[in-house]
Structure formats: C-alpha cells, structure tokens
Amino acid sequence: MIVILDFGSQYTQLIARRLRELEVFCEILPFSTPLAEIRRRNPTGLILSGGPSSVHAAKSPRPHGEILESGLPILGICYGMQLLVQMHGGKVAASKKREFGHARARLQGKDPLFAGLSRTLDVWMSHGDKALRLGNGFKVLAKTPSAPYAAIGDSKRKWYGVQFHPEVAHTPQGDKILRNFARRICGDKRRWNMKGFLDEAVRDIRRQVGDKKVLCALSGGVDSSVAAALIHKAIGKKLHCIFVDHGLLRRGDKERMNRIFKKGLGLNLKIDDASRIFLTRLKSVADPERKRKIIGRTFIEVFEKDAKRLGKIDFLAQGTLYPDVIESVSVHGPSVVIKSHHNVGGLPKRMRMKLVEPLRMLFKDEVRELGRELGLPEEVIGQHPFPGPGLAIRVLGSVTPEAVKTLQQADWIMQEELRNAGWYDKIWQAFAVLLPIKSVGVMGDARTYENAIALRMVGSRDGMTAHWIHLPYNLLGRISSRIVNEVRGVNRVVYDVNSKPPATIEWE
Ligand code: XMP
DSSP states (O other): OEEEEEOSOTTHHHHHHHHHHTTOOEEEEETTOOHHHHHTTOOSEEEEOOOSSOTTSTTOOOOOGGGGGSOOOEEEETHHHHHHHHHTTOEEEOOSSOEEEEEEEEEOSOOGGGTTOOSEEEEEEEESOEEEEOOTTOEEEEEOSSOTTSEEEETTTTEEEESBOTTSTTSTTHHHHHHIIIIIISOOOOOOOHHHHHHHHHHHHHHHHTTOOEEEEOOSSHHHHHHHHHHHHHHGGGEEEEEEEOSOOOTTHHHHIIIIIIIISOOEEEEEEOHHHHHHHHTTOOOHHHHHHHHHHHHHHHHHHHHHTTOOOOEEEOOOOHHHHHHHHSSSOOOOOSSOOOTTTTHHHHHTOEEEOTTTTOOHHHHHHHHHHTTOOHHHHTOOOOOTTGGGGTBOSSOOHHHHHHHHHHHHHHHHHHHHTTOGGGOSEEEEEEEEEEEEEEETTEEEEEEEEEEEEEEOSSSSSBEEOOOOHHHHHHHHHHHHHHSTTEEEEEEOOOOBTTSOSSOO
C-alpha cells in the first residue's frame, strides 16, 4: 500500500480516490505521523500531498525528517515537492504571484514516472512557492514555460516531485503518473478491489469479534445497511440489529426493512415501533435544533432499552466512512456547526462498547460497490440520503401526526413520478417539505385555504455543496397536480430553486 501524508490540500482525498481507482490500496495519514507508525502499515511508498502553506512560513506543516532516511520511494506533489527540495538541500523561493490553472509541460529525458505518456502534458498548477535550485541527485523531468522544475526526480533514491496536481481531472494523464509511481517505482503489485476487500473484511471482523456479540443500529440507509450485511456475512446470528421506528419515516420504509433485511437476508433484526414517544416529545416544538436534540436523545434512550434486553454485548457496529475518519485527523481545524447532524454520535461512549467499523477505509461509492458485492438490492444501494431525524425536519414548525401523514403522501407521489420518469437515479436527493403556511385556492367551485408543499431536488457529490435540478416542466406539472388532487389539505406546490450555499439542502 501507499501512505499519503496530508499537508492540508483540498485535493488530498482525490489522490486516494485516484489510487484506489487504479486498484492501488492507500491510506491518508496526518503529516506529523512518525515513521514507526507509517512502517506499521508496511507501505511500498509515500506521497506527500499539496497544502495551502508556504514552506517558508514559520508554522508550515513538516513531516518527521526521518522519512527521508526510510528508504521508501517518495512522490511530493506541489507543497510536498517543495518540502522534498528544501529538506534535501535545495532552495525554494517564495513568490508573490501564485501560478494557478492550466499549463503545458514538456518532458525532459526519460523516466519510469512518465512511461507511456506523451511528450507534452496538459497539467493543472496551483502553487505560490517555486523551486529555484535542486539538491544533489535531482534531475529535471519536465518544464513548463513558467516553471523550470515542473517535475523532478532522483531515480537512485526514488524520490520524485511534481509541481502540478496529477490527481485532478484537469491533468488528463495524471492517473498514469500515479500508476507509474505505485506500480513501477514502488513496485506495489497488490490489486485492491471489492472482492478482495470483502474477503479480508470478513476475516478481520471474525478476528476482532471472536465469539462475542455485535449490536448494530440499523437505519436502512446505505452505510448501516452495508455494514450490517457485511458483519452478518462474517458472524451470522451473532449480529443483533435494532431498527428504531421514530414515526418520521417515509411511506414504505418500515415495510422495506422487514422485507429486505429480516425476510430476505435473515438478519437478527428487532423493529421497534417507538413513534408514540417520539411524536409526544415533539409536540409543539418548532425549533429545528431542539427537534434534532429531542430525537437524538430519545433515539439513544429507546435503543439502549432495546439493547439491554439482549443481554451483555461487547461490540457496537458503526457505518463510519473514510471521509469522517480523515476529517478527524486532518490538519484543518473543525468547521463550524451549521446543523447538529450526527444524532447517534453519543451512542458508543454511553454504552461503553468497543467499535466495529468495517467501512472506515471506504468512500461512499466504494460502500455502494461493496453493497452490490454483498447482494443488497438496488433499492437499498441506490437510495437517496435520508436524514436521521427524518420527516421531523421536513414538516416545518411543529410536528403533528397528521402533518407527517400529509407529507408522507406528497413525498410518495413525488418519488413515484421521479422513478417512473427515470429521474430518480439522476438526482442526489429529492424530497417534499410541508410548509407551515396556508394559502387560498379554488377547487371545484369552492374556496380552499390549505397548506403548501415545497419540492426540493438537488444534485451533489457529497452533500457539502449542491445545485438545484432542472427538472422538465411537464414532470414538475404532473407531480404538482397529482399532489394537489390526491393529498388532502394541500392546495399548492412550489419548487425550490436554490443552491447550497447559500441555502442548505434540508429546509431545517
Ligand atoms: P444540509 O441540509 O446541511 O444537508 O445541506 C446535507 C446533507 O445532510 C443531511 N442532513 C442530515 N442527516 N441528520 C442526518 O443524519 C441530520 O440532522 C441531518 N440534517 C441534514 C441532508 O439530508 C443532506 O443529505
């Protein structure tokens, strides 16, 4: 495997993604990781990521000097290259002008790093500092009109640096460079794919858990479903799943849990209908954050009660994904809380259990692939994200059982029409919101004064940013007229045309 040391670049995760697409296994570690810790992973090579700092800044992030004595091949990208140059006796100049964007690099001589590439490359630059003089052993491998050291290499030590970013799509042959580094220079032979990952994960879970029991809060979303299916494959009935129905689910959600997980997969699954207690506690609560807190707390309470009935359990399964893991080690500080999303975050600490997190090395689309490998149906794998607090944050204002029912009906119609028109899979997330306002309408010959439904449909890669979907007018029209005709208490439908930022995806 390849270890990527993270110096804070916005592209660090992309390096990992590209390598994994090339079937090279890799892991991102903080820049300050000591060599011994790196060695424990048995890496074939190191990549030093880019970063926002200048190597001249007093507090610029630096790796332990011992990595240069490790004997491992190293590829420094952008800031990583400047570090390599500076740590190895070369000179890096701070430049006031940042070079940013497209450039053409010309290859000089031959080197395995560029095997199989054309002599001129389109590359993506994004840097402030510039290498001025190279230390002993380095040769220039590529130049651009403004960067005499666009790529450098010391083929004896197997140290390389590129001033541009091979990991971004704007460097079209970048994946070949990364592949050459991993396969030719580091000699990394192992092919990392889902089938192999699955077998290994099953072995790891068995080893970690032994003959003990594992508890899992199954929500039916992609992550917990895949985690549960995987652990079930490893330890069968020793996995105990609990699905807490808070009464804020979409139509059909509960029935699906039963059909797919209990009957289909044969999971040890308890479905607990706790809707009464959730809805009672939410009565007259309009503030979104209070709703989230109440739901989070009640969830833990109900879950703990159900778990107690199962006797002593040592392990708790969690569907933690790789981006969560990296965020918690990244060089950036924690970002501001816009919404308190992770409402089951308090579980492990309170329950004093050891964690089983079999997805902690995977990105979201890899989790989906693993789910397919495990035989989970597309209706689970391809579903849109659904927030933990469910419809409570889509019934704006205070939540009543009637309002939840109205919203469920409208949402169901929208989902059905999107699926029938082949749009569901093209959209990251689509849902209906029940607005706490009434407006006047006319139906038949009578005046109506009823609620409005807002439709929200967004495209996104990760939920951090999003754009609204340009749904065809006739499809919007069909959804609108079906909702107004079929759902009692709704006489108007509006479409949300806001991106994130400035709006968030959910309305609360
Ligand atoms: P926002 O509304 O912050 O949503 O743009 C980004 C993504 O997060 C989901 N979301 C939540 N998920 N608990 C969750 O588990 C929450 O409280 C919560 N709030 C928002 C939202 O559906 C979108 O996918």
